Amino acid sequence: MAPMALSAPSPGQMDANRIEIALPVNLCPIHRSDCGILSTGGKILHRSLSFSLDGVDLRILRILSADGRASDVSIGERIHLSSSAVARRRKILEDIGIIQSYHAQMNMAALGFSGVVMVMIELRSQAENVLNEFEQEVIKCPSMSYCGFVSGDTDFIIMIHVNSFNEYDKIYRQELSILPHIARIRSSFVMREVARRSNPPGMFD
Incomplete structure (x- = not known):
């Protein structure tokens, strides 16, 4: 049919x-x-x-x-x-996959990770093989908690939790700078968390 x-x-x-x-x-x-x-x-x-x-x-x-x-x-x-x-x-x-998993949400600050860094990465090219190779490598980064391919003037956004500026410097040198096809890395430290939601409440109205 x-x-x-x-x-x-x-x-x-x-x-x-x-x-x-x-x-x-x-x-x-x-x-x-x-x-x-x-x-x-x-x-x-x-x-x-x-x-x-x-x-x-x-x-x-x-x-x-x-x-x-x-x-x-x-x-x-x-x-x-x-x-x-x-x-x-x-x-x-x-x-049907609407509920994907059940997990515990950690208090990262209580675990010592009081800093959050948003890392914007621009690649040299957006060719399919370049994107694929970058994605295959970035998921191996042990410090990365989120990575998304985005529109606009950057290509990927990565979220990293750290306990100090020195730790981020170490992550930058040992994990981020060695990723393939990178043209530019920009980093912004979150000064204060205003809200954190796993699901926006309005979606259930």
Whole structure:
């Protein structure tokens, strides 16, 4: 059977309490609707499964984003749902990849890493092999906690936690300066952390 094309619903057809997402077929064992995502030219990009998040799913996600150890029983008590129903919904959210993992968030300052450095890296070229080679090497840096390929006047942003200027100097010399294809490195120390959120609360409204 040929995959169906997704068509955008009209405002009158949209349910404000539901979020429609498209998922790759291999991510979701629950076949809600088999479809294809269309580009603006009408070409099918990939087959996917349409899955709806309702208000109950969003409330579960809001609770878990604040406390990943929350039990199905405690979640059910807060949203007036049975623990078995919560467990089923949580399992679906895990299977389709919306919930990717559960982990402990560390207090880096309490561990001695009171400084945060944002490192902007510009490469000599944006050729595919250059980008690939840089990415393969940067993920090996033991001090790097985040790296992203960005638009604008730089190519990559790296976040590093340090306990002193001297430690960053050591990281700069032993890890950053030896990365391939670098044209320029700029570093900014975070003076004060204003807010830290793993998930913006507005995304669950």
